Amino acid sequence: NAGVTQTPKFQVLKTGQSMTLQCAQDMNHNSMYWYRQDPGMGLRLIYYSASEGTTDKGEVPNGYNVSRLNKREFSLRLESAAPSQTSVYFCASREGQAGYEKLFFGSGTQLSVL
Amino acid sequence: AQSVTQPDIHITVSEGASLELRCNYSYGATPYLFWYVQSPGQGLQLLLKYFSGDTLVQGIKGFEAEFKRSQSSFNLRKPSVHWSDAAEYFCAVGAGGTSYGKLTFGQGTILTVHP
Numbered sequence: 001n002a003g004v005t006q007t008p009k010f011q012v013l014k015t016g017q018s019m020t021l022q023c024a025q026d027m028n029h030n031s032m033y034w035y036r037q038d039p040g041m042g043l044r045l046i047y048y049s050a051s052e053g054t055t056d057k058g059e060v061p062n063g064y065n066v067s068r069l070n071k072r073e074f075s076l077r078l079e080s081a082a083p084s085q086t087s088v089y090f091c092a093s094r095e096g097q098a099g100y101e102k103l104f105f106g107s108g109t110q111l112s113v114l
Numbered sequence: 115a116q117s118v119t120q121p122d123i124h125i126t127v128s129e130g131a132s133l134e135l136r137c138n139y140s141y142g143a144t145p146y147l148f149w150y151v152q153s154p155g156q157g158l159q160l161l162l163k164y165f166s167g168d169t170l171v172q173g174i175k176g177f178e179a180e181f182k183r184s185q186s187s188f189n190l191r192k193p194s195v196h197w198s199d200a201a202e203y204f205c206a207v208g209a210g211g212t213s214y215g216k217l218t219f220g221q222g223t224i225l226t227v228h229p
Contacts, residue, residue, distance in 0.1 A: 004157075033215050040123070042204055042219030043158075058216065090157060094215045101214040105157035 002026050004106035006091050012112045013081045021076040021109050023091030031094040032074040033103070034058075034066060036087040043090065049074050081113045116141045118207050120220035127195050128228045135190040135223050137205030147188040148206040148217065149179055158204065164188065165210055175199070200227045 007022045025032065030051045035043040035058075045058030049068040063085060065077045074093075078085055091106045117140045127133055139145060146165045150158040162173025169181040179190045188205060202224050208217040 031215055040221050042118070042206075042221050043217070044219070045216055048216060059218075092215065101210065102160060103158075103215055103217075105159075107155070107157045 004091055004093055004104050006089075006106035006109050008109060009107070010110050012114065013078075014114055015082060017081050018077070018079050019081065019111075020078075021089055021091075021111075022073070023075065023106060024073045025091075025093040025104070026072065027093060027095060027104065028071065029093035029095050029104075030071070032068070033092040033094070034064075034074070034076045035090045035092065036060065037090060037108075038087050046076065046089075078111075081111075083113045085111065086113045087111060116145075116207050116218045118205050118218055118220035120203075120205055120223050122223050123221065124224045124226070126226040126228060129197050130194050133190075133192045133195045133199070133225070135203050135205075135225070137188045137190065137220060138186050139188060139205070139207045140186065141207050143209065146208045146210055146214065147179075147181060148208070149173065149177070149188075149190045150204045150206060150219075151175075152202045152204065152222075154201075161190070161203075195225075195227055197227045197229060200225055 004025045033048040034046040037043045044060045047066040049055045052071045055066050067075045089109045092103045119138045148163045149161040152158050161177050162171045164171045164181045202222045204222050205220040206217040
């Protein structure tokens with residue numbers, strides 16, 4: 001019962017490099033989300049996927065792309081990393097019907113862009 | 115636009131003392147309100163949520179929160195704090211239905227517990 005699994009846990013990039021953050025959930029959830037966490041700013045929504053085959057922008061989508069590969073997997077790609085993208089990234093998935101929803105978070109990916 | 119303010123960046127309490135963490139929100143409709151806790155190096159864990167009904171909500175680990183519409187507040191309380199409660203706490207606001215999960219978080223409050 002792994003829940004939401006994120007890989008890698010830590011990553012250091014140089015400015016301009018690209019990378020993909022992976023997220024997979026084994027709970028058969030329809031909706032998945034990517035957040036970034038910065039000190040003093042809480043979490044901010046980057047992109048989300050309401051269901052397999054759909055993706056939408058959140059509050060801070062610039063510099064990122066996402067792919068909902070299948071129902072289980074939702075990846076976040078940085079095409080040309082910038083120091084401003086140094087952050088902790090969290091993936092989440094949602095279960096439940098209206099009024100009974102619950103978000104499950106992964107343990108995060110700590111990314112440093114030099 | 116929706117927003118959440120947690121006025122206290124850092125709170126220190128003694129073990130066994132009572133705790134109240136403040137949260138004020140701005141939202142155009144009836145909000146879904148949440149409190150999450152994050153231990154160092156971990157993801158977020160839901161403590162409790164409110165979306166309708168009784169304005170006093172009970173959560174896990176002995177926490178409760180009270181929704182006060184007139185004050186746009188959703189403060190988190192615990193009668194007696196344990197050392198294991200030391201963590202960062204986030205208040206969040208959102209909507210239900212298809213918008214659930216698109217949350218706006220506050221800046222967080224770091225709780226330190228002295229023995």
